[in-house]
Amino acid sequence: MANNQPAEQDHFDLLPFIAIMMCLLGTLLLVTMSMAAINVGAGAGEGWVPEQDPGAKIPVLIEWDGHSAIWHSDAGIRTIEVDLARYARTNVGWLRVDPDGGQEEVRNQKGGDLKLLLDYLETRKQTHYALLAIRPEGFFNLRRFTARFQERKIEIGSEPVEAGKPIHLILPANPGETGAKTQ
Amino acid sequence: MTRRRTQLFEQPSLVPMADMVTNTVGIMLFILIFVSLSAGGVIISRHLPRERATHAHPVWLYCAHGRIVSFDANELGRELALPLGEPSGANVEQWARRYSGRSLTTDDLFVSGEADTENGGLRQLVAVRARPDRGDDEAAIRNSASSFQRLLTQRSRTDDFLFFFVSPDSVRLFRAARDRAAEAGYQVGWTPVAPDVPARVSLSGSGREATIQ
Numbered sequence: 001m002a003n004n005q006p007a008e009q010d011h012f013d014l015l016p017f018i019a020i021m022m023c024l025l026g027t028l029l030l031v032t033m034s035m036a037a038i039n040v041g042a043g044a045g046e047g048w049v050p051e052q053d054p055g056a057k058i059p060v061l062i063e064w065d066g067h068s069a070i071w072h073s074d075a076g077i078r079t080i081e082v083d084l085a086r087y088a089r090t091n092v093g094w095l096r097v098d099p100d101g102g103q104e105e106v107r108n109q110k111g112g113d114l115k116l117l118l119d120y121l122e123t124r125k126q127t128h129y130a131l132l133a134i135r136p137e138g139f140f141n142l143r144r145f146t147a148r149f150q151e152r153k154i155e156i157g158s159e160p161v162e163a164g165k166p167i168h169l170i171l172p173a174n175p176g177e178t179g180a181k182t183q
Numbered sequence: 184m185t186r187r188r189t190q191l192f193e194q195p196s197l198v199p200m201a202d203m204v205t206n207t208v209g210i211m212l213f214i215l216i217f218v219s220l221s222a223g224g225v226i227i228s229r230h231l232p233r234e235r236a237t238h239a240h241p242v243w244l245y246c247a248h249g250r251i252v253s254f255d256a257n258e259l260g261r262e263l264a265l266p267l268g269e270p271s272g273a274n275v276e277q278w279a280r281r282y283s284g285r286s287l288t289t290d291d292l293f294v295s296g297e298a299d300t301e302n303g304g305l306r307q308l309v310a311v312r313a314r315p316d317r318g319d320d321e322a323a324i325r326n327s328a329s330s331f332q333r334l335l336t337q338r339s340r341t342d343d344f345l346f347f348f349v350s351p352d353s354v355r356l357f358r359a360a361r362d363r364a365a366e367a368g369y370q371v372g373w374t375p376v377a378p379d380v381p382a383r384v385s386l387s388g389s390g391r392e393a394t395i396q
Contacts, residue, residue: 014197014198014200014201015197017201018197018200018201018204021201021204021205021208022204024208025204025207025208025211028208028211028212028215029211031215032211032214032215032218035215035218035219036218048231049231050231056233057233059231059233129233131231131232131233134375136351136352136354137351138375139349139350139351139375139376139377139378140375140377140380142374142375143374143391155233155234156233156234157231157232157233157234157396158232158234158373158375158396159231159232160349160351160354160357160358160373160375161354162354162355
């Protein structure tokens with residue numbers, strides 16, 4: 001009976017199957033190449049590894065973009081809005097002096113979180129230092145920012161970093177109390 | 184006649200091709216899984232900078248617009264001040280005003296003087312801006328005939344250190360130049376400069392000390 005069937009019906013047509021497979025192959029190629037380009041190429045993150053020197057201080061990574069400091073702390077990543085203005089006590093509150101010289105009477109000081117960071121580093125300045133990753137937007141006022149650390153005699157190091165590039169610090173397995181998060 | 188030829192034509196089997204395509208898709212799936220797993224863990228090891236004072240003599244370099252240029256701030260300051268003579272107590276304010284109006288153009292740089300008086304003391308600076316398309320770019324600094332490479336061979340590794348003024352558009356260039364300098368045995372420091380802001384070097388000892396990192 002099978003022999004009576006027409007010759008075209010002996011096997012099913014593989015062309016649609018091949019077409020689907022080729023489409024899948026193209027999609028997979030696109031996804032693979034995109035992932036590779038994003039993660040290995042321009043969008044690659046950087047892992048910074050400290051020197052293996054017994055006398056070296058432990059870095060505390062802080063990213064600076066001109067407006068906020070991103071502190072990679074033990075408790076996680078904290079974003080701190082930084083106010084670079086100076087404050088002087090007055091009878092009614094505070095006199096806020098902008099970096100460009102402008103003055104304003106305010107009730108409260110801003111930038112309390114930066115004080116936390118500075119306090120943290122100041123209490124550990126024998127063993128820790130501030131490692132600043134500077135984004136291009138932070139170039140113009142970096143010196144004013146670092147002055148806050150230098151006023152308290154906290155050692156710093158700085159490294160320029162491309163905008164948007166993820167940075168993380170890779171510390172040895174047992175660095176003690178680090179202040180920096182290993183990711 | 185035509186009908187007979189059609190009947191004689193034998194369609195080639197697509198089974199080997201289907202086999203091949205299926206295998207390729209399988210391999211691609213493996214590659215995709217491998218890339219997905221490894222992509223998150225890309226690490227670039229980097230020397231971590233930490234500022235330290237040094238007694239070495241700074242060699243100034245300016246990285247802007249993707250080019251790098253070295254300059255001798257003391258020499259430029261002397262050239263700017265040449266027609267003005269030496270500043271003295273009586274005319275120091277006038278000297279500072281005249282010095283601030285001075286400028287010159289070198290092969291690679293626009294140079295201007297900046298000076299003022301503070302508590303009777305003179306604060307004298309040299310401000311430099313890059314000239315367009317002058318200096319070595321990232322490709323050129325790998326060339327042994329480039330000005331940058333010549334500088335590395337001419338200067339002392341122990342008595343000099345390289346200090347870079349870096350504009351945001353030249354971070355990659357700075358890193359490449361710093362790597363070359365480190366390979367050559369030099370210590371290096373850097374400071375950022377905002378776009379279109381000149382690099383300023385104090386000749387009177389005021390301001391922030393250049394450090395190595």
